[in-house]
Amino acid sequence: MKPKVAFFDFAGCEGDQLQVANLEEELLTLLGHVEVVSFREVMKEHSDNYDIAFIEGSCTRLQDEDRLKQIRKNAKIVVAIGSCATIGGINCIRNYKDLDEVRKTVYGENAKLFDTYAARPINAVIPVDAYVHGCPITKDEFLHVVKSLLLGKKPDIPNYPVCVECKKNENVCAFERGQFCVGPVTRAGCNSCCVNEGTICWGCRGLVDNPNENAHKEVLIKYGLTVDDAISKFRLYFGWQEGKK
Amino acid sequence: MKVISKENFADFINALIVDGSWNVVGVKSKGNKFAFEPLESASELRLDYDVTLLPPKKYFFPQRETLFTYDLSNGFSAKGLTAEAKPTIIIGVHPYDIAALLQMDEVFSETKSDPYYFEKRKSSIIIGVNIQNMSKWCFAPSMGCATVEYGYDLMLTDLGNRYAIDIGSQKGEKLLEKYAQHITNALARDTQLVGQKKREIVNMAQQKLDFPAELIPELLKKSYEKSEFWEKHSEKCLSCGSCVLVCPTCYCFDVKDNPDLSLERGERMRTWDGCLLEDFAKIASGENFRPTKPARYRHRYFKKGRYLFDRFGFISCVGCGRCSSNCLPDIANPVSLFNDMYHQIPDKEMLMTAVTTPEVKIVTEENIDYVPRLATIVKKVPMTASEILFEIRLNDDSELGHKPGQFVEISVFGVGEAPISVSSSPTKKGAFELCIRKVGNVTNKLHTLNVGDMVGVRGPFGKGFDADFLRGKDLLFIAGGLGIAPLRSLFNYVLDNRKDYGRVILLYGCKAPHELLFGDELVALASRDDVEFKPTVDRCPEDEVWAGNIGVITTLIPQVDFDPEKTFAIVCGPPIVYKFVIADLKRKNVPDDHIILSLERRMKCGVGKCGHCQINQIYVCKDGPVFNYAKIKGVPEAL
Numbered sequence: 001m002k003p004k005v006a007f008f009d010f011a012g013c014e015g016d017q018l019q020v021a022n023l024e025e026e027l028l029t030l031l032g033h034v035e036v037v038s039f040r041e042v043m044k045e046h047s048d049n050y051d052i053a054f055i056e057g058s059c060t061r062l063q064d065e066d067r068l069k070q071i072r073k074n075a076k077i078v079v080a081i082g083s084c085a086t087i088g089g090i091n092c093i094r095n096y097k098d099l100d101e102v103r104k105t106v107y108g109e110n111a112k113l114f115d116t117y118a119a120r121p122i123n124a125v126i127p128v129d130a131y132v133h134g135c136p137i138t139k140d141e142f143l144h145v146v147k148s149l150l151l152g153k154k155p156d157i158p159n160y161p162v163c164v165e166c167k168k169n170e171n172v173c174a175f176e177r178g179q180f181c182v183g184p185v186t187r188a189g190c191n192s193c194c195v196n197e198g199t200i201c202w203g204c205r206g207l208v209d210n211p212n213e214n215a216h217k218e219v220l221i222k223y224g225l226t227v228d229d230a231i232s233k234f235r236l237y238f239g240w241q242e243g244k245k
Numbered sequence: 246m247k248v249i250s251k252e253n254f255a256d257f258i259n260a261l262i263v264d265g266s267w268n269v270v271g272v273k274s275k276g277n278k279f280a281f282e283p284l285e286s287a288s289e290l291r292l293d294y295d296v297t298l299l300p301p302k303k304y305f306f307p308q309r310e311t312l313f314t315y316d317l318s319n320g321f322s323a324k325g326l327t328a329e330a331k332p333t334i335i336i337g338v339h340p341y342d343i344a345a346l347l348q349m350d351e352v353f354s355e356t357k358s359d360p361y362y363f364e365k366r367k368s369s370i371i372i373g374v375n376i377q378n379m380s381k382w383c384f385a386p387s388m389g390c391a392t393v394e395y396g397y398d399l400m401l402t403d404l405g406n407r408y409a410i411d412i413g414s415q416k417g418e419k420l421l422e423k424y425a426q427h428i429t430n431a432l433a434r435d436t437q438l439v440g441q442k443k444r445e446i447v448n449m450a451q452q453k454l455d456f457p458a459e460l461i462p463e464l465l466k467k468s469y470e471k472s473e474f475w476e477k478h479s480e481k482c483l484s485c486g487s488c489v490l491v492c493p494t495c496y497c498f499d500v501k502d503n504p505d506l507s508l509e510r511g512e513r514m515r516t517w518d519g520c521l522l523e524d525f526a527k528i529a530s531g532e533n534f535r536p537t538k539p540a541r542y543r544h545r546y547f548k549k550g551r552y553l554f555d556r557f558g559f560i561s562c563v564g565c566g567r568c569s570s571n572c573l574p575d576i577a578n579p580v581s582l583f584n585d586m587y588h589q590i591p592d593k594e595m596l597m598t599a600v601t602t603p604e605v606k607i608v609t610e611e612n613i614d615y616v617p618r619l620a621t622i623v624k625k626v627p628m629t630a631s632e633i634l635f636e637i638r639l640n641d642d643s644e645l646g647h648k649p650g651q652f653v654e655i656s657v658f659g660v661g662e663a664p665i666s667v668s669s670s671p672t673k674k675g676a677f678e679l680c681i682r683k684v685g686n687v688t689n690k691l692h693t694l695n696v697g698d699m700v701g702v703r704g705p706f707g708k709g710f711d712a713d714f715l716r717g718k719d720l721l722f723i724a725g726g727l728g729i730a731p732l733r734s735l736f737n738y739v740l741d742n743r744k745d746y747g748r749v750i751l752l753y754g755c756k757a758p759h760e761l762l763f764g765d766e767l768v769a770l771a772s773r774d775d776v777e778f779k780p781t782v783d784r785c786p787e788d789e790v791w792a793g794n795i796g797v798i799t800t801l802i803p804q805v806d807f808d809p810e811k812t813f814a815i816v817c818g819p820p821i822v823y824k825f826v827i828a829d830l831k832r833k834n835v836p837d838d839h840i841i842l843s844l845e846r847r848m849k850c851g852v853g854k855c856g857h858c859q860i861n862q863i864y865v866c867k868d869g870p871v872f873n874y875a876k877i878k879g880v881p882e883a884l
Contacts, residue, residue, distance in 0.1 A: 152693060164487075167490035170275070219573045
């Protein structure tokens with residue numbers, strides 16, 4: 001019997017589910033292996049009977065936790081997809097601000113009606129079995145993770161920094177181009193896609209397991225960033241991982 | 246020596262491109278840097294470059310390479326090495342990169358030759374160019390690699406409006422004959438000019454060793470234990486691997502399976518890896534054999550300056566300076582490190598006199614075959630909650646042909662390959678046994694397979710136990726946990742040839758009674774009067790029954806009397822076991838060379854190439870996994 005698959009979204013832009021919808025022909029091949037029972041972005045039907053749950057978005061409210069726990073109860077395997085779900089992502093920038101101010105900025109005079117708390121990744125609330133990192137996720141890695149799960153193996157998600165992929169792709173280092181990049185502490189697996197296109201790594205896949213953050217902040221400052229700019233480079237995606245809760 | 250005008254040289258390159266039978270690549274600008282890339286026209290060539298981002302080894306040992314493709318949809322088929330469509334001509338290789346390729350040739354041909362590398366390497370043509378602009382990080386002159394006298398097919402020297410061409414091979418000469426026009430013999434002044442240019446190159450370096458490079462191996466030897474030195478230099482290391490990934494002499498790789506969306510077809514590929522990366526020496530059970538930054542940082546320098554020197558007789562650094570230029574925290578510069586190391590040595594005279602060059606003879610026995618033989622699971626016996634004994638038969642009905650203590654690489658296509666010691670004795674014919682604990686992807690998947698399912702097998706690999714040498718000796722087997730699995734291959738061999746051996750004692754310990762492996766066989770030992778068997782468990786939980794010894798394995802050693810001069814101890818267990826067991830054996834006066842160990846590491850390729858199982862200068866997969874303690878007790882990473 002084909003495993004049943006469902007997609008869920010929390011605080012995020014739904015860009016990761018869009019990447020899945022954009023698989024097009026490959027999505028059809030994938031449907032030979034799995035049955036999608038819930039995927040709001042592409043279908044009307046919904047079922048709570050599923051084996052694999054893909055969750056996009058951060059948890060930003062206490063009441064989201066109940067929904068997450070219910071998904072965990074229903075699913076055999078929970079996969080976090082996209083930065084907001086895997087590492088907290090850019091939602092966690094607000095954790096550095098006063099949350100009442102944040103609410104007022106978003107909801108104005110109705111702020112009181114909307115509850116909120118520090119944004120967090122899914123694994124801060126429920127155990128997560130696999131991760132598809134990225135902002136947004138790449139199709140290739142999504143397929144890699146799905147294939148791995150179908151074959152019963154742990155997906156191969158690198159624990160080395162983006163520099164490895166930049167070197168293999170023979171990119172000119174962003175620092176050599178006069179730019180600043182957090183690739184040296186960011187988990188690879190994206191095939192250094194942003195640097196390949198001549199930009200920088202923003203860190204959307206989160207930190208490697210044991211990043212040398214201090215050494216890299218020193219590098220950023222040595223190459224000419226102010227201390228504040230170096231810190232905000234790290235805050236863009238690494239807020240939750242750096243302990244801002 | 247020949248001379249060609251720059252216009253005619255451009256015509257020569259364009260003729261090669263137009264011809265279409267070659268893959269013509271050369272140095273081009275890339276942003277504010279340079280790279281070897283396919284040439285569309287000679288005008289793209291930048292022979293005045295300083296250094297390329299990656300060395301030309303990428304054409305012979307690419308960043309990512311398919312070892313074979315497989316198809317499970319109709320039985321099984323695998324397709325290994327496929328011939329390259331066109332041979333490659335690489336234009337503009339600097340001498341240090343040529344020196345590096347010559348080193349790579351030796352590495353990839355030692356004992357087992359790598360056909361994937363040589364298939365591309367042998368058909369290629371190298372057109373070198375003497376350095377015109379030197380990278381500010383380059384220290385090739387210090388390493389004796391600023392110029393080379395061989396290793397190229399053609400070597401260019403820029404003489405203003407013309408190139409001098411030194412012909413290095415018949416291939417090069419024929420290429421010129423066929424594609425180049427208006428070539429003249431060099432005049433004496435041109436030859437002189439080339440000589441002068443080559444002498445000038447040596448003085449171009451901004452980075453210099455303060456001492457002769459020949460001292461590096463000896464210098465390193467004196468610095469291994471200086472942990473403060475290594476901690477200081479590696480403190481800012483990002484573990485990003487940039488220094489090793491851009492290195493022209495680095496060759497470590499990882500092997501992975503990449504199934505396609507059908508899940509029935511896919512490829513096994515290899516991809517560059519680096520010993521500076523955190524998980525490089527980590528095995529499936531989670532144990533990391535080189536877990537700290539200073540240890541990984543030190544390993545890189547030792548591999549370059551000492552381990553490969555001992556094995557091949559060369560220092561595996563050509564001074565290109567790529568590592569230095571790619572290291573953001575500026576800690577990868579070998580010149581700074583070696584100079585610092587040198588200035589810390591008080592007695593420099595001693596250093597000079599201690600230098601010895603190892604005698605090296607590189608022998609190639611056979612080609613590596615990465616495509617596994619097909620085999621079928623014929624029996625599956627669960628032993629504990631996490632271990633299953635598999636009996637496996639090769640599909641062509643041949644014997645595995647292993648020696649006790651050797652290992653195989655077992656494949657589940659689409660998942661990967663794992664090194665597993667053979668548990669059965671070679672005296673068992675027809676099929677062999679593997680006792681497999683589920684700890685990682687491959688072993689987890691193996692546990693779900695059933696009798697009749699197919700797996701892939703490569704090997705047997707490595708050096709096993711020397712059963713002939715042990716003949717007539719008393720044998721003391723000491724196994725901890727899963728360590729019984731490799732020992733059993735020798736133990737059963739000895740039992741099958743019982744009269745050839747002296748006393749046989751087996752001490753076997755595991756954590757609790759329910760973790761005991763090969764229980765039935767061990768119980769049967771009790772009825773034999775020619776084997777002494779003592780088991781122990783670390784603890785016995787309340788709901789289990791255990792009548793024997795309780796305590797760690799070492800508590801058994803004082804309980805047996807043996808003659809240390811006549812006895813050989815054969816030990817296998819998790820890393821912690823060795824430390825304590827060896828100490829206890831020494832207390833019993835067992836000589837070092839009477840202790841034989843089988844070690845576990847991340848044996849990825851099985852043939853001494855990929856670098857993962859290396860402990861200092863030793864490749865566990867090739868030089869081991871069985872070692873005599875006397876030979877490895879001085880190897881710091883071993884135990």
